[in-house]
Amino acid sequence: MNKENFLWDAAKVGLLGGAIGVFLCLIGMVEIFSKRDVVEGVITLGQFVLFATSVSAGLIAARRTSDVLGQTQPSQRLTAGLVAGLLTDLLVTLLVLVGNQTNVRAVFLNASPALYSLLTFGQGLSGVWILPVIGAVTGLIGAAFLLLPESIRRPVSRGVLFLIFMALFSNLFRVVLINQGAVWGVIAKRLFGQTGLTLLGAILFFIIVAGYNAFWAMRGSNIRSRLNQLPKNRQVGLRVGLYVLIALIALGLPQVSGPFIAQVIVIISLYILMGLGLNITLGFAGLLDLGFVAFYAIGAYTVGLLTSYGPFGLQHIPFWVAVPIAVLVAMLFGAFLGLPVLGVRGDYLAIATLGFGEIIRLLAGSDFLAPFFGGPQGVIGIQKPCFGTLSAFLSVDTPRACNGLELNTPQDIYYLAVVSALLIAFIAWRLRESRLGRAWMAIREDEDVAEALGVNLVQTKLLAYMLGAAFAGLGGAIFTVLIGSIFASSMQLLVSINVVALIIVGGMGSIPGVVVGAIALIGLPELLREVSEFRYLIYGLILIVMMQAKPEGLWPSQSAKRELHHADAENVTAETMV
Amino acid sequence: MRTSFTERFVDLAVSGFLWGFRILMVLVIVLGTFFTVRAGKYTGEQWIDFVVFGISQGAIYAMIALGYTMVYGILRMINFAHGDIFMTGAFAGYFAAVWLNSIGFVNRNPVLGLIIPILAAMIFSAAIAMLVEKVAYRPLRTAPRLVPLIAAIGASFFIEYSFRGFFGPGKYAYPPIKVLEGDWVIFGVNILKVQVVVAIAAFIMMAMLYSIVKYTKVGKAMRAVSENKDTAALMGIDVNRIIVSTFAIGAAMAGAAGVLYALVYRQIDWFMGFTPGVKAFTAAVLGGIGNIPGAMVGGMVLGIFESVGPSLFLEGLGITRAYQLKDVIAYTMLVMILLFRPQGILGEQLSKQKA
Numbered sequence: 010m011n012k013e014n015f016l017w018d019a020a021k022v023g024l025l026g027g028a029i030g031v032f033l034c035l036i037g038m039v040e041i042f043s044k045r046d047v048v049e050g051v052i053t054l055g056q057f058v059l060f061a062t063s064v065s066a067g068l069i070a071a072r073r074t075s076d077v078l079g080q081t082q083p084s085q086r087l088t089a090g091l092v093a094g095l096l097t098d099l100l101v102t103l104l105v106l107v108g109n110q111t112n113v114r115a116v117f118l119n120a121s122p123a124l125y126s127l128l129t130f131g132q133g134l135s136g137v138w139i140l141p142v143i144g145a146v147t148g149l150i151g152a153a154f155l156l157l158p159e160s161i162r163r164p165v166s167r168g169v170l171f172l173i174f175m176a177l178f179s180n181l182f183r184v185v186l187i188n189q190g191a192v193w194g195v196i197a198k199r200l201f202g203q204t205g206l207t208l209l210g211a212i213l214f215f216i217i218v219a220g221y222n223a224f225w226a227m228r229g230s231n232i233r234s235r236l237n238q239l240p241k242n243r244q245v246g247l248r249v250g251l252y253v254l255i256a257l258i259a260l261g262l263p264q265v266s267g268p269f270i271a272q273v274i275v276i277i278s279l280y281i282l283m284g285l286g287l288n289i290t291l292g293f294a295g296l297l298d299l300g301f302v303a304f305y306a307i308g309a310y311t312v313g314l315l316t317s318y319g320p321f322g323l324q325h326i327p328f329w330v331a332v333p334i335a336v337l338v339a340m341l342f343g344a345f346l347g348l349p350v351l352g353v354r355g356d357y358l359a360i361a362t363l364g365f366g367e368i369i370r371l372l373a374g375s376d377f378l379a380p381f382f383g384g385p386q387g388v389i390g391i392q393k394p395c396f397g398t399l400s401a402f403l404s405v406d407t408p409r410a411c412n413g414l415e416l417n418t419p420q421d422i423y424y425l426a427v428v429s430a431l432l433i434a435f436i437a438w439r440l441r442e443s444r445l446g447r448a449w450m451a452i453r454e455d456e457d458v459a460e461a462l463g464v465n466l467v468q469t470k471l472l473a474y475m476l477g478a479a480f481a482g483l484g485g486a487i488f489t490v491l492i493g494s495i496f497a498s499s500m501q502l503l504v505s506i507n508v509v510a511l512i513i514v515g516g517m518g519s520i521p522g523v524v525v526g527a528i529a530l531i532g533l534p535e536l537l538r539e540v541s542e543f544r545y546l547i548y549g550l551i552l553i554v555m556m557q558a559k560p561e562g563l564w565p566s567q568s569a570k571r572e573l574h575h576a577d578a579e580n581v582t583a584e585t586m587v
Numbered sequence: 588m589r590t591s592f593t594e595r596f597v598d599l600a601v602s603g604f605l606w607g608f609r610i611l612m613v614l615v616i617v618l619g620t621f622f623t624v625r626a627g628k629y630t631g632e633q634w635i636d637f638v639v640f641g642i643s644q645g646a647i648y649a650m651i652a653l654g655y656t657m658v659y660g661i662l663r664m665i666n667f668a669h670g671d672i673f674m675t676g677a678f679a680g681y682f683a684a685v686w687l688n689s690i691g692f693v694n695r696n697p698v699l700g701l702i703i704p705i706l707a708a709m710i711f712s713a714a715i716a717m718l719v720e721k722v723a724y725r726p727l728r729t730a731p732r733l734v735p736l737i738a739a740i741g742a743s744f745f746i747e748y749s750f751r752g753f754f755g756p757g758k759y760a761y762p763p764i765k766v767l768e769g770d771w772v773i774f775g776v777n778i779l780k781v782q783v784v785v786a787i788a789a790f791i792m793m794a795m796l797y798s799i800v801k802y803t804k805v806g807k808a809m810r811a812v813s814e815n816k817d818t819a820a821l822m823g824i825d826v827n828r829i830i831v832s833t834f835a836i837g838a839a840m841a842g843a844a845g846v847l848y849a850l851v852y853r854q855i856d857w858f859m860g861f862t863p864g865v866k867a868f869t870a871a872v873l874g875g876i877g878n879i880p881g882a883m884v885g886g887m888v889l890g891i892f893e894s895v896g897p898s899l900f901l902e903g904l905g906i907t908r909a910y911q912l913k914d915v916i917a918y919t920m921l922v923m924i925l926l927f928r929p930q931g932i933l934g935e936q937l938s939k940q941k942a
Contacts, residue, residue, distance in 0.1 A: 036752025116682055118755045297733060348604045349926050356665045356736060360868060361925045364918035367865075371918075375911045467597050502861075506740060513737055546748035552741025553723045556734050 015081075019070040019089035020096055023148075026066030027100025033058060034104060034128070037119035038543055043127050046205025047176045054205070055127060057173070059101065063094040063144045067151025070094075087152045094148015098140045105129060105137060160226055168219030175214050176205045177537055185266050259427060263420040270536075272419035275491055277532045278426035279484045283508045284515070284523035285430075285437045286480030291509070292518035292566075293446060294473035295453030297359040300366025302504040303346065304339045304478035306373060306497075308485025310382060311335035312391070313495045318408055319390030321383050325409070328394035332486050339482025340475040347474030351467060366505055374497030387496035391489055393417050394425065422491045429487060433480050438520055440476065449473055450518075503545075507531065510548060514555055516562025525564045605926070612923060619900035629898060635776050637895045643782040643851060645890020646789030650844035651867030652874070652882035653796060654837025660813040660877035661833050663732070667739035668719055669841060670864015671746040672712050676842025677855045678750065679711035680704035681759055684846075688762045697766040705788070705846045712842025713835040715746070720834045725827075751857040758856045761849040785847045792843055793883055796836065800879055809833055813877065862914065866893075869921040875931025884932055893917050 033039050043055030052060075067090030074081045074089045105125045107113060113120035129136035154162065175182070179201040186197035200210030236244070263271035283305055290296045315324045315331040324331075350361050373382045382388065395411035416422055440446050448469045451459035460466050489495055507530065515526025530551075534544040555562070623629075629637075651673050658666045683704040687693050693700030723742045727735045767784060770777045800806035811819040812829045820826050848863065849855050866889060874885025896916040924931065 032749075036749055038752070117753050119752070295733075297736070348601055349608060349922070351601060353925050353929065356663075356732065357872075357925050357929060359736065360665065360865075360872070361922050363865065364869075364921040364925075368915050368918045368922075371912065371915045375915075377912060465597075467601060468593075471597070506744075509737070509740070543748065543752070545744045546752065549741040549744030549746075549748065553738050553745065556723075556730070556738040556741070557726045560730065560734050 015074045015085060015089060016092060018073055018076075019092040022066055022070040022073065022089075023093035023096025024100065026062050026069075026093060026097035027103075030059060030062045030097055030101040031104050033062065034101060034124055035117045035119055036543070036546070040119060040121070040124050040127060041542060044204070045177075046202065047173060048211040049202040049205050049207055051208060051211075054176070059098070059140075060143065060147050063097040063147040064151040064154075066093040066097045067091070067148030068155055069151075070148070071152035071155045083156055086155060087149060090148045090150075090152020090155075091145050092148070094151060095141055095145040097148065098144025101128060101144075102137050102140050105134075109134060160223070163226065164219040164222035167222045168215040171218040172206070172211055172215050175201075175210070177540075179203075179205050179210075181270070181536060185270070188267065189265065263423045268419045271423040272491070273532060273535045275419055275422050275426040275487070276535060277527050278423075278430040279488050279491075280508065280511060280527040280531045281430045281524055282426075282433055282484035282487070283481045283504075284511050284527055285433050285520065286477040286484070287508050288437065288477075288512055288518065288520065288523050289440065289449070289480070290473045290477035292512055293441060293449035293453065294470060295449075296470065296473060297356075297362070297509070298474075298477070299359045299363035299502070299505050299509065300346075300369070301362075301477075301481055301508050302500050302502065303366045303369040304343060304481035305485040305488070305504065306369055306500040307342050307478075308335045308339045308482030309489045309495050309500075310373065310388065310485075311338045311482070312486040312489045313388040314382075316392040317388055317390050318392055319388060321381070321388045325392075328392065328486075328490060332483065335486045336479045336482045339485070340479045343475040343478025344471055346478075347471050351470055363502065363505070366502060370497055370500045370502075373500065382497070383495075385497065387494055387498075389494040391493050391495070393493070394490055416490070419491065422487065426487050426491075429483060433483065434520055434524075437480075441518075441520070445469065445472060453518075510552055512562075514551060514563060516565035519562060519564050519566035522562050522564040522566070526562070529563070609927070612919075616900050619902075623899050623902055626902075628902070632776055634895070636778075637898065638891060639778050639782055639786075641891035641894030642887065643786045643789075643890075644894060645870075645887040646786045646793075647844045647848050647851070647886075648863065648867045648870045648890050649793060649883045649886025650789055650840045650847070651863060652870040652886050653793070653879060654834075654841045655868050655871040656874070656876055656879060656882040657800075657809070657833050657837045659871070661809065661816075661830055662724075662728075662735075664724070664735045665739065665868065666724075666834075666837075667736065667864075668723075668742040668746055669837070670860035670862075670867065671743050671750075672716050672719075672838045672860070673841040673845045673848070673863060673867075674750065674855070674857065674860030675715050675746065675845070676708035676712035676838075677845030677849045677859060678754065678759075679842065680708035680846035680849060681761055681855055683707035684762050684764075693762075693764060697764065701764065701767075701784075701788075705843045708842035708846045709839035710842075712838040712845070716834045716838030716841075717831055719746070720831060747857055747860070754857065756857065758854045761853050761855060763853070764850070767850065781850055785851055788847060789844070792840060796840060797879060799836065805829070805832055865921075866914075866917050869917055869924070872921065872929075873924050873931055878931065881931055888932070889917060889920065892920060 039055040039059060041055070042058055043053045045054040046052070047054055047057045070089040070093030071086040074086050104113075104120070105128050108120050108125055126133075128140055130139050132139065154165075157165075180203055183197045183201035183203065186201070187194040200207060200213065202210075206214070236247075239247075263274070283301065286304070287298060287301050290298050290301075312328065312331045312335045314321060315326050315334060316328055318325065346362070346365050350358055350365075353361050372378055374385050376384050378384065379386075390408065392409060393411070394416040396414040396416075398412045416425055448459070448464045451462065451464050452466065452469060456466065511526030511530045512523060513526075514530055515522030515524070530548065534541050534547075540547070651669065654669050654672070655666060658664060658669070681704075684693070684700070687700050687703060719742050723738045724735055727738055767781045770779045771783060772778075773783075800809060808819065808824045808829045809832070811822065811824055812826055812833075816826050819829075844863075845855075845860075848859070867886065870885035870889045871882045872885070873889055874881025874883065893913055893916055897910045897913050900916075901912055
């Protein structure tokens with residue numbers, strides 16, 4: 010009886026895993042990922058995704074046996090893993106068999122012969138047995154992994170994760186290293202292939218990280234306590250040394266890495282700026298703004314119109330004068346949009362601001378306002394920032410010469426963006442610790458109580474909107490000079506959602522969280538071209554999973570951590586009482 | 588209580604600003620209408636065309652709005668993914684219609700050829716919505732209010748981009764239905780057949796939904812749960828089951844609306860749910876969120892305003908290509924309603940906690 014029970018449970022896990030596998034195939038992920046390798050000639054990324062599904066199915070099924078049976082024998086766990094893994098890949102194989110009989114492609118575009126050939130490993134129908142066998146083996150591996158002691162499991166899983174990470178960025182590392190000269194180039198070609206790691210590189214990276222983790226697990230606490238025993242000034246010295254090292258890397262990075270990575274970092278910095286801005290309105294004051302892109306657009310358009318030498322340029326003033334004006338204009342708009350929605354709370358506020366954001370985008374792109382904002386053609390010919398004197402404005406469409414240092418390439422803009430992000434992060438940090446910051450947080454926790462305690466709601470909320478808008482406006486200003494033009498169509502709602510998502514993932518109200526969120530949600534997809542196709546799919550999944558598993562974010566602020574865990578504790582007591 | 592000068596100044600500025608905003612809107616509407624009517628660019632028949640289009644469009648909005656309103660009434664949660672549920676319905680209806688067309692069924696039996704895709708869409712959308720509820724929303728029932736909203740945004744992305752993966756980024760042309768081509772002459776005015784059929788179908792389905800909520804046991808339970816979950820549970824109502832059926836019924840309406848939308852616009856794609864979704868939410872707020880007749884009224888008002896508005900209010904003010912600003916009218920209405928009458932046209936007075 011019991012035995013049947015646990016097998017049935019494993020089968021359910023396997024069927025779920027199979028459904029996920031079929032889903033991955035049908036959205037085209039397996040096929041597109043198959044163009045990339047994890048280890049060249051050994052395993053492609055597409056195969057890895059499929060195998061990871063069956064390994065996970067095996068692992069989960071093995072873990073659940075103890076829920077069903079109470080006490081389990083290793084053999085029962087292994088059987089459960091085997092069943093789950095086998096069923097996962099049987100279901101995927103079923104897709105091939107069905108696809109051979111009927112034309113699945115009439116509905117699902119990705120159910121192509123190329124996919125079937127991938128799933129049968131190029132053997133045609135005679136190869137349908139391969140995948141289920143692999144499924145059973147990988148399921149078994151997943152279950153066996155669970156039986157290993159923790160001290161082995163952790164280094165192995167970290168090693169595999171790092172290996173995947175390196176494989177994803179393999180081509181990037183390769184190109185960057187080859188540019189550094191002959192010696193580096195030779196090393197790079199040994200370790201990194203064009204589509205993934207070489208076998209040597211894979212083994213090397215795995216051993217390094219797994220070994221490091223194993224070593225740290227054994228000796229880590231020892232080293233940490235020795236560090237703590239050092240005299241105070243030595244500790245400070247070590248920390249300063251670390252910061253100097255980071256600063257040096259940050260300074261040199263764009264010169265070493267080339268324009269592509271510099272541009273990605275600029276974009277990350279822009280999102281950090283916007284994220285810090287929204288972090289004030291949403292993270293500190295608890296006002297959800299889904300139209301944040303409006304302020305970004307206002308900053309961008311102000312700088313564009315003030316500095317452009319194109320047909321829509323109004324003033325032809327230098328970038329450095331235009332930026333403070335743009336920030337001020339964005340602040341004014343923050344107040345302007347903030348005023349009417351002051352009395353609106355919660356979800357209604359989110360939708361009202363979403364409406365505002367869309368209104369701004371539609372107006373900027375409409376023919377009605379095209380004489381001012383260029384409509385769908387946008388504002389072009391934006392003067393790059395120049396340290397020094399600009400030559401006089403001569404005629405439309407002739408850039409003005411810069412007598413001095415001009416920030417032209419993405420590598421130059423990189424410094425501008427990173428310095429701005431650092432400056433704004435500092436301001437945001439000081440704001441949070443100020444009286445105003447505490448007032449914001451009081452409003453976030455409970456408006457009525459805050460008001461009763463003497464917080465002026467109108468002023469405090471307006472300041473939150475204005476300062477948030479100012480930060481986003483600065484982001485827009487820098488974005489403009491990076492791209493050199495502005496189009497209303499780039500001011501999509503998606504930008505607002507991106508910003509909200511990065512704050513949530515990083516941790517609401519947490520300044521380091523914004524940085525982590527921007528790197529994870531903006532930087533990684535920018536770097537990974539294959540993944541970018543599925544960027545928003547993964548996004549959506551991350552938002553759903555995060556809200557359930559870790560609603561306080563990856564790098565939470567102290568108060569959020571306390572609050573959410575407190576809420577958990579409350580729920581638990583409520584449930585036990587029932 | 589003594590208030591400082593700056594506080595009084597800010598309060599004054601706020602109320603002055605809001606009044607200025609109201610006056611501006613009234614001026615735009617009154618002056619725009621005046622100049623447009625004086626210019627006489629459109630004939631009476633064209634105005635009727637606008638209104639009829641607005642009604643069929645509004646009926647579709649109303650059907651989607653019902654789902655927002657019902658879920659909000661029960662869970663106080665904006666189901667951001669509802670617009671995408673509408674999109675999934677359109678796709679299910681599309682594949683059903685293509686299949687029926689390919690076996691020649693539509694020409695033999697046009698009425699069933701219309702009803703079967705709608706049924707397919709309703710079932711499919713309801714299934715997706717139930718899945719989303721179970722996976723994404725149910726674990727968050729007791730979480731702070733922002734948390735389910737974010738999860739709903741995530742669900743919306745997930746559905747959109749899954750469908751983009753399944754069916755590609757391109758547009759699909761909905762198969763033409765011969766019977767619905769051309770127009771009827773009603774009271775001496777030519778009206779497109781599609782629009783009449785769509786409006787009638789929408790009204791029938793809304794009437795069905797209304798009677799479900801009003802007269803059946805499930806409907807009664809839904810109303811009880813939306814009043815007070817705990818009390819309803821004490822009265823022996825399975826709250827979980829009622830929440831799931833609310834999602835399912837709302838999604839079925841949205842799925843059917845997806846097919847009707849496809850009939851009017853003749854093409855569907857993976858991103859088609861976003862704008863109608865936001866507008867249907869506007870309609871729900873317009874009519875008073877949580878209020879079922881309100882959603883229907885709100886949808887119709889929004890549809891008609893949106894269809895008549897650009898020509899009536901904006902062209903008179905000398906705005907070129909005013910139809911581009913159709914969505915601006917909808918969003919402005921949304922913001923105005925939220926500002927000045929958050930309880931909506933038919934809405935109860937929302938307490939601050941509810942809003």
